Amino acid sequence: MTHRPALAVVGATGAAGGALLQILSQHEDVWGGIRLIASPRSAGRTLAVRGEECVVRALDEDALAGCDVVLFLTPDDISARWAPVAVARGAVVVDTSAAFRLDPEVPLVVPELNPHALRIRPRGIVASPRDTSLTLLPAVGALHAAFGLRELVVSSYQAASGAGRDASAALRRQLALVSGMELGTATGDIRRAVGDGGLGPLPAPLALNVVPWAGEVRPDGWSSDEVGLRDETRKVLGLPGLKVAATCVRVPVLTGHSLTVHARFEDEVTVARAHEILATSPGVVLYDEPALGGFPTPVDVVGTDPTWAGRVRRAPDDPRALELFLCADNLRQGTALNSVRIAEIVAAEFPR
Structure with a gap:
């Protein structure tokens, strides 16, 4: 039946x-x-x-x-x-x-x-x-299968929409309020223009600013997004002892999370092999031609399904480590x- x-x-x-x-x-x-x-x-x-x-x-x-x-x-x-x-x-x-x-x-x-x-x-x-983990895992998981992941150092650049519709609306209002201000404008001027009532769910003004915090307070100065990124990566990859350090930052972008990743592996790595893996892995698009301006940005990835990978480099002082930049639509791909x-x-x- x-x-x-x-x-x-x-x-x-x-x-x-x-x-x-x-x-x-x-x-x-x-x-x-x-x-x-x-x-x-x-x-x-x-x-x-x-x-x-x-x-x-x-x-x-x-x-x-x-x-x-x-x-x-x-x-x-x-x-x-x-x-x-x-x-x-x-x-x-x-x-x-x-x-x-x-x-x-x-x-x-x-x-x-x-x-x-x-x-x-x-x-x-x-x-x-979570959406940051889903931006990270398709690419890093594929590289782990080939090289054996041992350590991650990650910084996230998270869109306002990751904190919900109210955060996106707050960013839109803030951008209108500070329109015309220069990047060098004193922080106090931006805070006065936005006011406490204009922050929405954000802990500080996001327009013309970056906020090094995402999530709830956790012990020893960590945020829930940072701890969650570590614990979820360990669980999905089946690596309970994986060393992961994350810093999560909210940036004045409406949609699209980005991550910088330092990944250290058990085996020696090459950019050519990493390119091959990323280009053929489900859920990943490789876009890595920086000399021609070819690298992913939130503007490029909104409305698409994969994690986009670019800026792939072997660490200059460690033949077992890669540096890369990842980007994904946090609402569509990320949730x-x-x-x-x-x-x-x-x-x-x-x-x-």
């Missing part, structure tokens, strides 16, 4: 939700139905998916009933509360929050790297990594696409 599974998307009206609905409309239709769910304040809105208008339902137990796969694009507390409810109702949950990523009974999956992890999910939940791919793998488990 065949069964086309029913999908529910919780958090459909958010920034990542818009990208996810686009992806669902572009991919092969494997679903018997798609239900859109959000907070009560968004209930009643109408959104288009696969050419059909869908009315958004408020999140409650009835909204989750009858769904085979439930995809959560929600804050940690919402996922932590409602994902077990969806599982109890018979669904497999794919969660994009941090609520379950490090739970030993929840697989953390990047389909290009560890699809086998999906087979065992004792809690009925599959987690998807929506990975979760859809996980959900589609789960959907293939149903008899057809």
Whole structure:
């Protein structure tokens, strides 16, 4: 007996939700139905998916009933509360929050790297990594398979949209307020122009500025984004002792995360071999012709699926280390696409 599974998307009206609905409309239709769910304040809105208008339902137990796969694009507390409810109702949950990523009974999956992890999910939940990890992992995972990764030093340059729609809106307002100011303008002038009420969820003005902080406070001066990038990389690659140091920075870009990466390997590396690996790896595009102005930037990658890799160099003082620059659309590739791919793998488990 065949069964086309029913999908529910919780958090459909958010920034990542818009990208996810686009992806669902572009991919092969494997679903018997798609239900859109959000907070009560968004209930009643109408959104288009696969050419059909869908009315958004408020999140409650009835909204989750009858769904085979439930995809959560929600804050940690919402996922932590409602994902077990969806599982109890018979669904497999794919969660994009941090609520379950490090739970030993929840697989953390990047389909290009560890699809086998999906087979065992004792809690009925599959987690998807954060957007910075998803920018990093397709490229670094491919290089690890060839050379044996031993150490990472990463700096992120994260778009405002990674902190949500309110952060993007705050950046847009700030840019309008400081329009005409020069880059050398005193910090106090920018802060006065923006005001405390114009920061939104950001800890400091982002227009004409960079903010060396992303996430929540963690012990010893680290942020949750920095600790999460380390722990998620270790879990996905199966390297619990991997040395990872990360510094996460918010930059005045609306969409598109970028990373600089220093990766040290067990084996000696060459740029030619690294180019070959990156150019042929799923989920990665190599764009590395700096003499011709060829390297990825957020402007180039918005709206695309892969992680883009460029500026590939062997470290001048270490034949086992590579330097590279990575860039990806944090809403599409960094959140929506990975979760859809996980959900589609789960959907293939149903008899057809």
